[in-house]
Amino acid sequence: MIYFARKFGFFLATLWAVITLNFFIPRLQPGDPAEIIVKRLAGKDSALDQAQVEAMRAMLGTPTDSLWHQYVSYLSELVHGNFGLSYTYYPFPxxxxxxxxxxxxxxxxxxxxxxxxxxxxxxxxxxxxxxxxxxxxxxxxxxxxxxxxxxxxxxxxxxxxxxxxxxxxxxxxxxxxxxxxxxxxxxxxxxxxxxxxxxxxxxxxxxxxxxxxxxxxxxxxxxxxxxxxxxxxxxxxxxxxxxxxxxxxxxxxxxxxxxxxxxxxxxxxxxxxxxxxxxxxxxxxxxxxxxxxxxxxxxxxxxxxxxxxxxxxxxxxxxxxxxxxxxxx
Amino acid sequence: MTLLDVRDLSVRYEPKASRSLDAVQGVSFSIEPGEFVGLIGESGSGKTTLGTALLRLLQRPGRISGGSIEFNGTDITNLPEDELRSLRWRDLSTVFQSSMNSLNPVVRVEAQFRDAIEQHSSLRGEAVTRRIRELFDMVIIDPKFMTAFPHELSGGMRQRVNLALALALDPKFILLDEPTTGLDVVVQHSILENVRRLQAEQGFAVLFISHDIGTVLDLSDRILVMYAGRIVEDQSAAALLREPLHPYTKGLLGSYGDPREETVKITYVPGRPPDLSRDIVGCSFAPRCPERIQLCLEQDPPLVPLNGGRVACHVAVLQREDGGAERYGEPKRGFEGPQFVKTAAESQDALANEVVLSVENVSKVFERRRGFTVTRTDAVRDVSFELRRGEVTALVGQSGSGKSTLAKMITGVETPTEGRIVFHGPDGDKLVSGFKGRALRNYRSDVQMVFQDPYSSINPAKRLGYVLSRPLVNYQGLKGEELRERVKELLERVALTPAERFINRYGYELSGGQRQRVIIAKALAVEPQIIVADEPISSLDVSIRAEILELLNDLVKENDVGILYITHDLLSARMLSDEVIVLNGGKVVEKGPTLRVIREPKDDYTRSLLDAIPNPF
Missing domain, CATH: 1.10.3720.10 (MetI-like)
Structure with a gap:
């Protein structure tokens, strides 16, 4: 029985690690998603319109809190099954x-x-x-x-x-x-x-x-x-x-x-x-x-x-x- | 009526990649009901192949290429598998060599009895369980282990279970193929006692295959000696001991000595068995035989009746003809080959030498943590002894006695929990404990280890020249011509001559004895002060053990090294060591000059070890 309990404990620990990595890795990437999206919508060569970027941020919901708060709210959204909206199939979650x-x-x-x-x-x-x-x-x-x-x-x-x-x-x-x-x-x-x-x-x-x-x-x-x-x-x-x-x-x-x-x-x-x-x-x-x-x-x-x-x-x-x-x- | 009648049986191996060979060549013998027959021979003699053929379990590329096997009046040589099946286990059963693996690891022991019993009898359900319980009682194992998985049993228990399994259907014949090899002497002894008692009670016939002539002589009514695929001698055990006919049998008997004597002599058979894939002219044993005459090199001796037994030897037959003794000499009992002699006087001198290592009140406690509970195991308790230059101390005990832990502390791998080990080296005294980095490296060039299994201690991908040059490069920084010379010197030191012939060979091309020589040469490369030899001969054939003992003995005498010889075998301890320390449960139970301990054992445990040595004399 100890064998099974131990395996399950190990599973939970790894699951937590995966979720956490999944949160941090994208945030280590350089660049602002909002800017990228606006750029893609507008075409490569056009200048970046700050108003559009702001609008996009508003739409996506831009994080302003500390990373820790973001992490906590990420976890709670996860628990509620909320992964956000898809860009490709906007506005479907x-x-x-x-x-x-x-x-x-x-x-x-x-x-x-x-x-x-x-x-x-x-x-x-x-x-x-x-x-x-x-x-x-x-x-x-x-x-x-x-x-x-x-x-x-x-x-x-x-x-x-x-x-x-x-x-x-x-x-x-x-x-x-x-x-x-x-x-x-x-x-x-x-x-x-x-x-x-x-x-x-x-x-x-x-x-x-x-x-x-x-x-x-x-x-x-x-x-x-x-x-x-x-x-x-x-x-x-x-x-x-x-x-x-x-x-x-x-x-x-x-x-x-x-x-x-x-x-x-x-x-x-x-x-x-x-x-x-x-x-x-x-x-x-x-x-x-x-x-x-x-x-x-x-x-x-x-x-x-x-x-x-x-x-x-x-x-x-x-x-x-x-x-x-x-x-x- | 004869139970098993084997006529002219030959087994041929025809591998695709190499030459085919006849592992068993025209073997004939018979076994009567209830007879206990021993079959001895060294590795590669074909004894296991013969056993496998009798059970009709040969696998490709091996096959029966001639002759017949008749069991209880039925010719089973070519009997189809379906008809054979009803005979199997009910009439002939077996206990295999490495019975550690002969139980299905994922199935409970009980089920492995049940399937055989239900296959061959009308017993079902509770009746089967009762039978298994009965069988467990016979081999003296608590029936509660019926529901255990094989890995939950110790080696000795597993072997007893295998024996019980072989008895499950009251067979007429049981083939025992080295059933106790690899077990502790004491366990070995008690299992064989068990076999003997059951055989007497139940009257089944046994073919007992072993390389250990002592055990075979102890148990068997009649003995078959096998060499290079043939039976070279067939005699009753008593006659064979009194008057061995074949020189090879004499060689095997010579490898046994009585450890209680003042001077023990054991002989060994030089050379190696022939390569059976090549044609042999004359007697296959002739190249190793001290009694050979011209005829032996020309004509293959047939197996002929002599003195109530049978022998395949020209000399033995000629000597016993009318007037033969004058022309060919009186029959000899001993093997006139190289000998290794140990006298009690030598030991006395050695025990006066200068001390090179002292072990002072050493204890070792292992702690194992599991969750919140800590289990403490006292592996070694308050052990003290001294090792001298030019002297051999034997550490004797069965597995779990703490001898390996002690060796690990002496080589600096483990640190004693209490007490201290002092090495009296050329640069003054050093405390042996927890060496790291450079200090450990230096110490390693003073203390070397020789392991049990020569088959896995040499890198199979490298030539011997390279294997031996590594320690020289690492510890002495030798290069080029100097390095090459030193490697050759080492090979010659261990009598692998001429060195040129061995330097470019691979470990796997050598025989077991030669491999063990390479390992010893490797240990010598760094010119150590102490050699720790962990069962260096236990995996070698009996006929060549003396050869390695002699080599070790020469090293002690010529180089002034001290050897710590770890073994479970008191006979070999007597041959090599000057002082013996008997360990039981981590404690020294007896200590003293080897001969005294063997002649007048004071402790019960030492006595049980001594009793376990098969003594046919």
Whole structure:
């Protein structure tokens, strides 16, 4: 129990550190956001109109208090879920902009990650168990080859072939005419829009799991407890699953939880290629447009996602590997 | 009816990257029900491969390339895995060499018994639990550990659990592959006692694989000696001890001595076993054999019946023919190879030498903080002794006795909590404690350490020349030709000659004994006053241990260094040391001239250590 309590305490401390860094880092940057925005609106060459800058400040709400007060009010706004207004989608609040993109990404990327992990681990374990068989060679060589490709590039290919040339799938967006919600028309459209991005990701993401699982499993197969399990005359299935795979899975679990945490960061390039209305595309836009409030909120979201995933990984590891509990608890 | 009948069995390894080799070559033997058979040989002799083949657990690139294994009337050589499965564990079970890893680390011990029992019997549920409880009782472990995970058990307990697991289904045959290697002598002793008692009670047959001839002689009815993939001798234990037939067996027996004698002699077998991936003409042992005749170099001796046993040696057979004794000499019992002799008189002289290190009332307390509670462990309590030049002091004790902590304080890694350690060096007396920076560096050139495992103490990516030049560059600032000369000198000092042949080789190309020589050469590079040797021979083959002991002994005599020899083995302590200090629970329980302590132990703990030395004589 101490193990779990300690892990949770550690999580809270890191969360606080992340939030604090997220507050201070942007403030270390030189320049006045108001001036930058006015400059961008007015065009590069025009002179800076002080009146406009003042107006912009008034609109954004310019901090006048000390840094400490700002920090405190930042924390309290955070607690109330107020992240400010987006510049790009003015005057919508950042939370609303993110909320709209949130589910698109979470559904797409999370499904992809879960499928990749499950498929990758199973393929890797089977390849290791049947080491040097034809199946193993195909999987290993295929993974090494596909691993050199980039998902966005595969995305472009898919778009060209199945989108433009064959016309089987839509080429951009998340849905067409239907109203978002739990209705059949919308679900159909959403699925057909998500299909190509999902395939583009699914070709590449399982590779890490396949190779990782295969390697650890092969190492584990050399362990004495595997030999002993065979000597005990247990069926191959039991030896492969309960003895070999069960142990080989441990390192992958941590990796998987971290990958799930990364879901909130979206898949920037793939989402951009498919013009998919998710968090990744939003992040790309926010970067291009220097939309600080949006960017800050997205960063925080990603960081918190990774942190939560880390916590889950640690807790899960404690359940899966009894040795971890004692070593640290 | 014969339980296990092995005929002409050969095992071939065919790795892709290197030459193929026959690790087991035409081996034939049989084991009767209830018989306890020992199988001895040094590392690389093929004994473990043979055991693995008997269990049909060989993995690629190894395979059975010829011969047959018949178990209880069934030929299992090529039996399909599905049919083999019903035999496994119910009829033949095993305890592996490094049983530290032979339990699944993420599953509770009970479940690992349960799956085997349920696989092969009709017991289910509560009945299985009762059976496991019974098995735990047999190996004298509290049944409450049933629900423990493997890492929660100590090494000795884990090995007992493995033994209990092997007994789970009342098998007819158990293969024990070095079941106690790496455990403390006392623990080792009690586990083997346990094995012997259970075997007598339950009557299963055992093939006991070990490199330790003492233990094997102690336990077995009959002994098989294996060398270079073949069985070279097969005799009952008593006959083998009385009249060993093969010179290699004599060599192994010679590596044992009685520590109680005034003068102890132990022999060693020079050279290394042959490379099995190359063709061997004549007897494979001939290059290392002191009794060889011309015939041995030309013809491979077959394994033939002799004196009620079997032997593969031309000389042994010829000597015992009619009139053979006149032509080939009387059969010899001993191994006429290099010997290492230690007399009690030598020790007396050494104990009169000048003191180089004094340890005065030293204690060490470790504090561990967890939350608000502080746990104090007394690792070393009030220990005092003196180490002299040209003398060896042995620190004897089992793990946890504080001997390593003491070594760390002497090398300046840890600081004593109480008491002091004084080094009487060439620049006057120095207090050894908490050296930092330059002082620590200087002290390091006075005190050097030789570790237990020669396999991991040499950087595998560097040539020996480089490995040995590092301390010379660091401590003495040698360069160029001078450096090269000094490296060669060091190699020759430890008898790695000619030095040119070794200077460009890598550590992993050498045998264990040669590696340990390199480590010793490295320690000598800085011309230390004191060498702390932590179990320097325990991971070496018995046949070459004496070789390292002799080297250390020569160093003491010629260079006037003092050696602190840390060990759990009283026999080797007797061979090397002049004075012995027995530690138990951080305290000195006995101290005195080695021979006196061994002959007239005063403390119970010393006595139990002495009892644990297998004594076949």
């Amino acid at each position: 950042v939370t609303e902009v993110i909320a709209q993109a949130f589910w698109w990404t979470v559904v797409l990327v999370a499904i992809v990650q879960v499928l990749s992990f499950a498929g990758g681990v199973v393929l890797g374990a089977y390849a290791a168990w049947r080491r040097n068989s034809r199946f193993d060679s195909v999987v290993t060589l295929g993974s090494t080859f596909l691993g050199t490709l980039q998902p966005f590039w595969i995305g472009l290919l898919l778009l060209y072939v199945f989108g433009y040339t064959l016309g089987w799938f839509p080429t951009s967006g998340g849905y067409e005419e239907s109203t978002p919600g739990w209705n059949w028309a919308f679900i159909q459209e959403a699925v057909s829009h998500a299909f190509l991005p999902a395939v583009a990701l699914l070709i590449v993401t399982p590779i890490g799991w396949i190779l990782g699982m295969r390697n650890t499993m092969i190492m584990n197969l050399g362990e004495d407890y595997i030999r002993l399990a065979k000597a005990k005359g247990l069926p191959d299935r039991t030896v492969a699953l309960k003895y070999a795979a069960r142990n080989a899975l441990l390192p992958s679990v941590t990796g998987f939880a971290l990958a799930l945490g990364g879901v909130l960061g979206g898949a920037i390039l793939v989402e951009t290629v498919f013009d998919y209305p998710g968090l990744g595309r939003l992040m790309g836009e926010a970067l291009q447009q220097k939309d600080y409030p949006l960017l800050q909120a997205l960063m925080l979201l990603t960081a918190v996602g990774v942190l939560i995933a880390n916590l889950v990984a640690d807790l899960l590891y404690g359940v899966l590997d009894p040795r971890a509990r004692r070593a640290e608890g």
